[in-house]
Every structure is written in C-alpha cells, then in structure tokens.
Amino acid sequence: MSSSHYLNYPKGDFPIYLAYGFRPIFLLLAPYIVLSIILWAFIFAGYINLPIENSLNWHIYEMIFGVGTAMIVAFFLTGLPELFPGVVPIVGRHLAFIVALWVLGRFSFWFxxxxxxxxxxxxxxxxxxxxxxxxAIPAFRDRNKRHTSLAYSMVSIVIIQTIFFLSEAEVLKIDSYKILLLSMILFLVLILLALRRVSMESINELLNQENISEIFLAKSFRYNLAIFCLLLYGFVELFFPNNSTLAYICFACGSATFALLNDFVLKENNILFKPFVLYIISTISITAIGFFFLGFNYLFELNITNHFRHFLTTGSFGMVFYVIMIIVSTIHTGRKIFTNWALTLGLILIIIATFMRAFIPFYIEYSMTLYILSSIIWAIPFIIYMKIFFPFLLQVRADGIKG
Structure with a gap:
C-alpha cells in the first residue's frame, strides 16, 4: 500500500526533504509543537509576553488550526496517491510552496x-x-465515492475557520472562542475519519509482517455513530451551552468512541496487547475517557469544563499527532513497523501530562507548577520523535522506492 504511488511518481530528482508530503511537514511540525506548547506555558504563567492581544485564542487556534492544518497537509499529500490510484504525488517546488504557505500562516498568526x-x-x-x-477532486471523481466523507469534513473545517476570522474581525457577531470550541469537535471528526484509514493500513501491514492471515477492518458504522455523537455535542454546546442534556450527549460520545475498540477483537488472533496496536487503542481510549469526564462535569455542575476539555486537546490531539507521525514516518520511509521503550515512554508521558493538566482545579495551589510541568512533559515525546525519526525523514526510503 505504501509503495502504490510509485508508478505515478513525477520524473526528476528532488531533495529528499521534498520527496513526499509528510517529510518537510514533520521536519517542521515536531519542533514547532515543542516550541509552541512550552512557550504557551510560560506565557500563561506570566513569565513571557507576546505581542498578541488575545493570547488564549492564539493558543487554542495554533493548537487546533496551526498544528492541525500541518497534519492535514501531511495526511492528504501522503494519502491521496494511495486512496486514489492515478493521483500524482505533490513533490519538489509545488510541495515547497505548500509548506511555505503553512509557515507564513504561522508567522502571520503569531503577529x-x-x-x-x-x-x-x-x-x-x-x-x-x-x-x-x-x-475533493479525486474523492468525487471516484465511482464508489468511498472517501467523500474526508472532503465534506475538510469543507466544514474551511467554513468554521472562515467564521472564526470573520468573528475576530467583528463582521459576524459571534464569540470567536465558541467557534474555536466547535472547531475542535470538527477536527476530532476529521481525526476519526483519518484514524480509521491509517489504522487499517498500519495494522494490516503489521499482520502481514507477522504472517497473520486475518484482515483488520475498521467498520464504518461504528465511526459514523461516534461522529454523529460528536457533531451533536459540538452544535448543542454552541447553541445551548447550559443545556442539561450535554452530560448525556457526552456519555454517548464516550460510549460510541469506546465502541470503536470492538474492531480490534479479531476472530482467530489476539492483537489487543501488541505494543503498536496499543498505541492506537490508547488514542481512542483517551478520547472516550475525555468525554466521560466532560459528562460528569456537566452532570454534577463542577464548572471545570475547560480543564476536562484538555483530555481532548492535550490527550486526543497530542496522541493522534504523535501516533500518526510515528506510523507515517515508518511505513512511508519503507521500514517495518516497530516499537521500542522510548516511543512507548512518549505515549505514557502524553497520558501523564493530560491528567496533570486536566486535574489542575483539584490542586489549585500548585497550578502554575502543573501548567509548566505538564507542558514540558507533553513536549518530550515529540523530542523523542525527532531523535528517532528525523534521520529517516532525511534519508531515502529503506526499500529503495522513490518518495
């Protein structure tokens, strides 16, 4: 699957860092994640000031749209040639232009x-x-229309991003913070759609690698139910933020997300405790746990919604970014899937940082220490990623194939 682009790969020689969509993005994204999260911790603690009027919106936007858009670019530029045979990979100058546009976007939003x-x-x-x-072009041209959901999801993100800037410009009288909260849910929808495809490719690659004849299928009806629940929560929270049903909608989101784990139970082989599979299972689980905590928050009127929301941002987003970067940087550099103690430690650190950040209201006297410490702990996995995978990103594929 990861070499199916070869027949359509453009002719010519390209710098290795521009040889495929994920390479330059991941080379820039990992250090950017480390920089932005540690910088935010010191800004929030009052040790650093940035020339930004609304630093909270800056932080949320950069973690959702700044980092999230980079992952979108990497996912689609890497995945489109595989999802749709015949699509020519974007490499070289065209890829450099897209990456430069992302960098300019980050610079412009910082200032x-x-x-x-x-x-x-x-x-x-x-x-x-x-x-x-x-x-959208290959998705709607495809006779089977199997991946149009990705295109629709992207359209929703473009629309909500436009609404955010119009609200910031006061063209629309909408609270831009509330728009960012809905944006987070729409990104989670895209994450589920992407994770379904990435998990099927990577786990089936692992099964083939270990000579297991079964096929792993991430069933669409489970994901459709989870996505419906997420969208219901996002729009009810936007229009009816004090509605008592939010608690039960969150429980539905958590249950539907946990139900995705049923796909990992194969008929003849137990893959649940394979280290690599546990990475994906942990990512799904932290999302479900986050919604359960949000549900309890609404049910018992704890009024710490924004803190528990970090299960979805620090937790879900962080683990998805980390795990997908590992998967793509392994498979698409022509290597066999592997895990080691350092990568597993990185995953554990994200989980620890998530709970530290979410439970700050219960240890308010240590809040500033926890803010800074959780941010540093959360950043360490991406430093581990750089140490292990940057050499892969700067070398030709191990199997000799272009890309």
Whole structure:
C-alpha cells in the first residue's frame, strides 16, 4: 500500500526533504509543537509576553488550526496517491510552496496584531481551502465515492475557520472562542475519519509482517455513530451551552468512541496487547475517557469544563499527532513497523501530562507548577520523535522506492 504511488511518481530528482508530503511537514511540525506548547506555558504563567492581544485564542487556534492544518497537509499529500490510484504525488517546488504557505500562516498568526485579521485569515484559510480542493477532486471523481466523507469534513473545517476570522474581525457577531470550541469537535471528526484509514493500513501491514492471515477492518458504522455523537455535542454546546442534556450527549460520545475498540477483537488472533496496536487503542481510549469526564462535569455542575476539555486537546490531539507521525514516518520511509521503550515512554508521558493538566482545579495551589510541568512533559515525546525519526525523514526510503 505504501509503495502504490510509485508508478505515478513525477520524473526528476528532488531533495529528499521534498520527496513526499509528510517529510518537510514533520521536519517542521515536531519542533514547532515543542516550541509552541512550552512557550504557551510560560506565557500563561506570566513569565513571557507576546505581542498578541488575545493570547488564549492564539493558543487554542495554533493548537487546533496551526498544528492541525500541518497534519492535514501531511495526511492528504501522503494519502491521496494511495486512496486514489492515478493521483500524482505533490513533490519538489509545488510541495515547497505548500509548506511555505503553512509557515507564513504561522508567522502571520503569531503577529496578527501587526499583519491584520484579513491578511492573516486569507493566508490561513487559503491553505486549508487549497488542501480541501486537492482532496475533493479525486474523492468525487471516484465511482464508489468511498472517501467523500474526508472532503465534506475538510469543507466544514474551511467554513468554521472562515467564521472564526470573520468573528475576530467583528463582521459576524459571534464569540470567536465558541467557534474555536466547535472547531475542535470538527477536527476530532476529521481525526476519526483519518484514524480509521491509517489504522487499517498500519495494522494490516503489521499482520502481514507477522504472517497473520486475518484482515483488520475498521467498520464504518461504528465511526459514523461516534461522529454523529460528536457533531451533536459540538452544535448543542454552541447553541445551548447550559443545556442539561450535554452530560448525556457526552456519555454517548464516550460510549460510541469506546465502541470503536470492538474492531480490534479479531476472530482467530489476539492483537489487543501488541505494543503498536496499543498505541492506537490508547488514542481512542483517551478520547472516550475525555468525554466521560466532560459528562460528569456537566452532570454534577463542577464548572471545570475547560480543564476536562484538555483530555481532548492535550490527550486526543497530542496522541493522534504523535501516533500518526510515528506510523507515517515508518511505513512511508519503507521500514517495518516497530516499537521500542522510548516511543512507548512518549505515549505514557502524553497520558501523564493530560491528567496533570486536566486535574489542575483539584490542586489549585500548585497550578502554575502543573501548567509548566505538564507542558514540558507533553513536549518530550515529540523530542523523542525527532531523535528517532528525523534521520529517516532525511534519508531515502529503506526499500529503495522513490518518495
């Protein structure tokens, strides 16, 4: 599967860091994640000031749209040639232009008070819209329409991103913070759609690697139910933030997400405790746990929604970014899937950081220490990723195939 692009690979020689979509993105994204999260911790603690009027919105936007858009670019530029045979991989100068647009988007948003909302919005929305366009063309041309959900999900993200900038410019009288909360849910929907495809490719690759004849299928009806529950929660929270049903909707989200784990129970072989499979299972589980905590928050009126929301951001987003970067950087550099103690430690650290950040209200006297410490712990896995995978990203594929 990871070499199916070969017949359509463009002719010519390209720098290895521009030889396939994930390479330059991951080379930039990992250090950017480390920089932005540690910087935010010190900003929030009051040790550093940035020339940004609304630092909270900056932090949320950068973690959702800044980091999230990079993952979108890497996923689609890497995955489209495999999902749709005949799609030519984007490499070389074209890829460099897309990466430069992402970098410009980050720079402009960091200095949005200088560049202005409309210029910053144009750059950021332009990149998301362009990737949506690249995804939509093959998705709707495909006779079976198997992946149109990815295109629709991307359109929803472009729309909500546009609404965010219009609300920031006060063209629309909507609270931009609430729009960011809905954006988080829409990104989670895209994450589930992407995770379904990534898990099927990687786990079947693992089964083939271990000479197991069974096929792993991530069944669409389970994901459709989870996505429906997530969307219901996102829109009810936006329009009816004090509605008592939010507690039960969160429980439904958690239950539907946990139900995805049923796919990992094969008929003849037990793969549940294989280290690599546990990475994906842990990612799904932390998302479900997050919704259960949010449900209890609404049910018992704890009023710590934003803290428990970090199960979905620090936890779900962090683990998805980490795990997908590992999977793609392994399979798409022509290597066999592997795990080691350092990668597993990274996953455990993300989980620890998530609980530390979410439970800050219960240890308020140590809040500043926990803010900074949880951010540093959360950043360490991406440093581990850089140490292990940057050499892979800067070398030709181990199997000799281009890309």
């Amino acid at each position: 949005i008070d200088y560049f202005g909302i409309f210029f910053t919005g144009f750059i950021n929305i332009g990149l998301t819209a362009y990737i949506s366009y690249l995804a």
